[in-house]
Amino acid sequence: MRNIISFKFNPSKLKLNKFIDFYGYCAQWDQNIYIYGQTEAHKVHRLSELLSFILFNHDEECLIVIEGSGIPETKEYISKHLSGVMSA
Secondary structure, rough: OOOOEEEOOHHHHHHHHHHHHHHHHHHHHEEEEEEOOOOOOOEEEEHHHHHHHHHHOOOOOOOEEEEEEOOHHHHHHHHHHHOEEOOO
């Protein structure tokens, strides 16, 4: 069984450089990233997909789900580097 963590965030309140670093962190663990808005959902395959979703999504609340190994470390990374997220 795979490990999963999720968190909610407001796309307009977090800086893009934080998401670039976050994507790189998840990529080194080979984790799957899923992002959900009110009307759309995507499995993120490339950094450009994540950034595009964040830039062009106008929802006040989005959900990111991370699946894979290293979830305890990822949870620690999120709490340390992504202040402003709401844990789901």
